[in-house]
Amino acid sequence: MTLVLTGASAGAWSAASTAAFETAPRGRPGLAPDADADAQVHPAAKRPASLYRAAEPETSEAVLELVGVSLSFGGVAALSEVDLSVRRGEILAIIGPNGAGKSSIVNVISGVYPPDRGHVRLKGQRYGQVPTQKLARLGVARTFQNLALFPGLSVLDNVVAGRAHRARSSFIEQLAGFGRAKRERLDARERAADVIDFLQLSPLSERLVGTLPYGLQKRVELARALVAEPDILLLDEPMAGMTATEKNEMAGFVTAARDRFGTTVVLIEHDIGVVMSLSDRVAVFDHGRRIALGTPAEVQRDQRVIDAYLGVAEDENAGEGEEL
Amino acid sequence: MTMTAFATDLIPDTRPSRGLPGWALPVSVLAVAYLAVPLLATNYLFEAILLPFLALSLAGVGLNILTGYAGQVSLGSAAFMAVGAYAAYNLNLRVEGLPLIGSLVLAGLSAAVIGLAFGLPSLRLKGFYLAVSTLAAQFFVQWALTKFSWFSNDSASGVIDAPPLNIGGVALDGPVGRYLFALTVVAVLTFLSHRLVISQTGRNFIAVRDNETAARIIGVPVLKTKLLAFAVSSFIIGIAGVLWAFAYLRTVEPAGFNLDRSFQILFIVIIGGLATIRGAFFGAALIVVFPLVLSRFGAFVLGDVFDSGVLDMSQRIVLGALIILFLVLEPDGLAALGHRIRRRLPTVLSRR
Numbered sequence: 001m002t003l004v005l006t007g008a009s010a011g012a013w014s015a016a017s018t019a020a021f022e023t024a025p026r027g028r029p030g031l032a033p034d035a036d037a038d039a040q041v042h043p044a045a046k047r048p049a050s051l052y053r054a055a056e057p058e059t060s061e062a063v064l065e066l067v068g069v070s071l072s073f074g075g076v077a078a079l080s081e082v083d084l085s086v087r088r089g090e091i092l093a094i095i096g097p098n099g100a101g102k103s104s105i106v107n108v109i110s111g112v113y114p115p116d117r118g119h120v121r122l123k124g125q126r127y128g129q130v131p132t133q134k135l136a137r138l139g140v141a142r143t144f145q146n147l148a149l150f151p152g153l154s155v156l157d158n159v160v161a162g163r164a165h166r167a168r169s170s171f172i173e174q175l176a177g178f179g180r181a182k183r184e185r186l187d188a189r190e191r192a193a194d195v196i197d198f199l200q201l202s203p204l205s206e207r208l209v210g211t212l213p214y215g216l217q218k219r220v221e222l223a224r225a226l227v228a229e230p231d232i233l234l235l236d237e238p239m240a241g242m243t244a245t246e247k248n249e250m251a252g253f254v255t256a257a258r259d260r261f262g263t264t265v266v267l268i269e270h271d272i273g274v275v276m277s278l279s280d281r282v283a284v285f286d287h288g289r290r291i292a293l294g295t296p297a298e299v300q301r302d303q304r305v306i307d308a309y310l311g312v313a314e315d316e317n318a319g320e321g322e323e324l
Numbered sequence: 325m326t327m328t329a330f331a332t333d334l335i336p337d338t339r340p341s342r343g344l345p346g347w348a349l350p351v352s353v354l355a356v357a358y359l360a361v362p363l364l365a366t367n368y369l370f371e372a373i374l375l376p377f378l379a380l381s382l383a384g385v386g387l388n389i390l391t392g393y394a395g396q397v398s399l400g401s402a403a404f405m406a407v408g409a410y411a412a413y414n415l416n417l418r419v420e421g422l423p424l425i426g427s428l429v430l431a432g433l434s435a436a437v438i439g440l441a442f443g444l445p446s447l448r449l450k451g452f453y454l455a456v457s458t459l460a461a462q463f464f465v466q467w468a469l470t471k472f473s474w475f476s477n478d479s480a481s482g483v484i485d486a487p488p489l490n491i492g493g494v495a496l497d498g499p500v501g502r503y504l505f506a507l508t509v510v511a512v513l514t515f516l517s518h519r520l521v522i523s524q525t526g527r528n529f530i531a532v533r534d535n536e537t538a539a540r541i542i543g544v545p546v547l548k549t550k551l552l553a554f555a556v557s558s559f560i561i562g563i564a565g566v567l568w569a570f571a572y573l574r575t576v577e578p579a580g581f582n583l584d585r586s587f588q589i590l591f592i593v594i595i596g597g598l599a600t601i602r603g604a605f606f607g608a609a610l611i612v613v614f615p616l617v618l619s620r621f622g623a624f625v626l627g628d629v630f631d632s633g634v635l636d637m638s639q640r641i642v643l644g645a646l647i648i649l650f651l652v653l654e655p656d657g658l659a660a661l662g663h664r665i666r667r668r669l670p671t672v673l674s675r676r
Contacts, residue, residue: 110541136543148538152530152599161531165543167524171552174523175516185524228542 062121063088063264064109064232069118071104071288078104079115079288086232091258091265093275093296096285097308102268103145104288106236109266110135110142123231136165141230143221145237145268151210155220156189158209159196162224163188188227195227198260199253215246219253226257233257235267239274247271251278272309276300284308357507362500370499375572377612378506379564384592384604385510385517386560391590392599393521394553395533396446397454400461401561401589403442406581407435407465408562409486409569410475413576416487417477424491428509431566432559438465439558446550462583469578476576483577486570502571509567513560518601520556529553530599561589591643595650597657606658610646615639 064086071079079101086092094102107113109120111130120127122138130138141162149158166188169181177185196205199219204212209220218238225233238254239247251274258265269275275282276296284292284299286308292299299305365374387401412431415422422430442461446454469475476484489496489505496505520526528549531539540546569576588611596607618639622630654661 112537112541132537132540133543133545135541142541144538148535150531150534150538152534153527157527157530161527161539161544162542164524164528164531164539169524171520171523171525171556174525175519177519177523181523188524224542 061088062086063123064266065121066105066108067118067121069105069108069115069120071101071108071113071115077288079108082118082285082288082290084283084290084293086264086266087281088264089258089262090280091254091267091278093267093269093279093282094285095269095272095275095282098270099287100285101288102270102285103236105285106142106234106266106268109234110140136228136230139229139231140234141225141228141232142234143218143225143236143238145240147214147217147221149209149217149221149224151208153209154206155201155209155212155223156192156196156205158220159192159205159223159227160188162227163191165228191229192223192227195223198226198256199223215242215250218242218250222250222253222257226261226263229261230263233263233265235265237268237270239269239271247274254278354511357511358504362504365503367499370503371572372616373612374503375499375506376568377608378503378510379568379572380589380592380612381605381608382510382513382567383561383564383589384596384608385514385601386557386564387589388593388596388598388601388604389517389521389529389560390553390557391593392597392603393526393533394529394550394557396443396550396553397451398458398461398554398557399455399583399586399590400442400458400465402581402583402585403461403465404435404439404558404561405565405568405585406469406578407438407558408432408565409576409581410469411435411562412566412570413484413486414475414477424489428563428566432563435562435565436555436559439554439561440551443551443554443558446554447547459583462586466578466582483575486574486576489570506567506571509563513563514601517560521599521601525549525552591647594647595657597659600657600659603657603659606662610658611643614643614646618642 062085066082066084069079069082070077082101082105084105094105096102104113108115109122109130111127111132114129120130122130122140125138130140135142150161153161163184167184169179169184173179173181174185193202193205196202199222201216201219201223204216209217212220218240222235222238225235235254239250242250254265254267255278257263267275267279279296281294282292282296282299283290284302284305286304291304291308292302294302361374383401383405386404387398390396390398408431411434412427415427415430416424419427438461442458445457449457470482473479473482476482489502491505494501496502521529528539528544531542531544532546532549532553536546539549565581568580573580592604592607592611594607595610596603596605615635619630619635622635622638626634650657
């Protein structure tokens with residue numbers, strides 16, 4: 001009996017979904033796992049979303065939506081027909097194994113990658129490709145999976161840089177240093193100091209950011225994103241490579257930031273355990289498809305999620321396993 | 325909280341150096357430069373050391389804004405110096421009654437426009453490829469200035485005398501006058517450069533240099549920022565070109581602004597330290613003084629064998645070795661070296 005780590009067998013999911021969701025049409029038990037995986041998984045993978053919406057009518061507005069987004073790199077599909085709707089003020093976690101397309105979602109939302117098909121709806125505006133240079137002004141801030149700080153600047157200056165989108169003064173005005181330029185400078189510094197204090201980085205604010213340990217750099221990146229006062233905060237693996245204590249701290253900061261600034265948070269995480277207590281909803285991705293969406297408790301019970309994370313016994317899967 | 329204890333452990337490194345405020349050093353340097361140097365220095369010191377030092381320092385400051393702060397490599401500095409020098413010459417020649425300051429600023433602006441044009445490839449090219457494309461500026465400008473004799477007022481030799489410096493009717497043709505003029509221009513532009521690099525714009529430069537994608541996402545106008553860096557840098561280098569031609573050499577010729585000069589300015593920035601304003605001065609001092617020291621030393625040790633040919637060759641060899649040494653041992657340049665020595669010195673002394 002061999003374990004397949006990422007639950008690669010698509011046939012198992014479609015079968016499992018008929019078992020897990022009562023309303024899903026039954027009667028496709030004979031699907032062989034080695035048949036055309038795409039054809040099988042597609043309708044099944046989409047089903048939970050509609051189920052979820054039916055169970056919980058649209059009580060809160062969507063601030064961010066992905067509609068039918070597909071993205072591929074040289075023929076390898078990173079995202080396939082992804083629909084995702086993020087509600088105002090929630091913490092939505094996107095989880096999935098390596099190569100599930102989690103980071104691609106954030107990169108599509110922030111305009112780093114243009115999707116092949118589909119669009120992103122941001123504050124009621126529809127974008128084929130989100131204009132990256134306007135992203136901050138649209139109220140979206142993000143962090144990166146691998147740090148994207150400015151190592152040549154101090155912690156304070158990195159955070160102040162997060163206010164770049166608010167600068168209206170020309171460089172001549174900044175040279176002169178009074179009027180509008182002065183107001184902007186003081187305002188940016190004050191807000192940066194606030195956020196730095198909020199994230200307990202004050203003692204380090206004059207340090208060059210490149211000299212800080214990794215966990216703290218991650219926190220500085222969060223500060224740089226928060227200082228922009230975003231409506232939507234995209235965090236790409238904010239806890240990657242952290243110790244358990246650091247992860248808990250970071251989770252605390254993310255929740256505190258949402259509570260204090262009312263920011264909607266979309267959070268990518270590799271580790272399923274961390275997000276369960278942190279998030280309002282969890283979307284699970286595997287192989288570029290959304291395989292589940294719901295509260296952490298719902299998702300945890302979802303058979304396909306269990307399969308994707310824990311692996312499926314291939315023998316069972318091929319035989320009587322489907323009939324569960 | 326554990327974090328707080330952790331954070332305090334990290335502080336000692338951040339403590340600013342005790343003692344004098346930040347403006348004390350530049351002000352005292354300026355005081356010496358304005359008051360003591362004119363009294364003490366000889367003509368030789370002005371002509372052979374201080375004037376080229378000032379012009380090259382300013383060019384270094386200009387290139388450092390582009391390369392050190394904004395991260396855009398350029399091998400066309402001498403071209404922008406040439407544009408500045410020729411623009412000032414022609415403005416002075418053809419515009420009646422234009423004061424020296426006016427032609428200086430307009431010369432800087434001309435260089436900025438040319439710099440902007442040759443900065444356009446930076447929107448698509450990075451690093452090595454960009455450096456190669458800035459070579460185009462170097463060759464194009466030198467070619468244009470040689471080809472069209474209008475630029476040198478149809479002078480037969482192509483080498484033209486720079487007009488005497490004159491501010492408000494006061495002629496500055498002695499070495500002291502030219503030195504004070506150059507010193508003032510360099511001091512003002514250095515001060516403005518310092519203000520620029522600590523402003524929002526300066527932060528944008530560094531953001532674009534350190535991580536272009538992140539810069540774009542936080543709302544830095546990346547394309548505008550790159551072009552601005554080219555324009556500001558070329559403006560300053562253009563004015564350095566005016567000082568080079570008008571205050572130091574007192575002649576204007578395209579050959580003085582060749583690729584060697586561009587490399588020289590790049591070396592100044594590397595040796596002095598990228599992304600430090602004062603580094604340009606350290607680098608320029610080394611580049612200007614080093615050949616003189618080498619020739620004295622060579623003549624002393626080797627006597628007549630050490631002629632100008634040997635001098636030139638040994639200069640290149642030693643300079644090349646120095647640059648490699650710097651890149652390996654102190655990539656942050658003389659400025660960082662000085663900073664480290666200053667920080668260690670109190671500790672070393674107190675141990676005694």
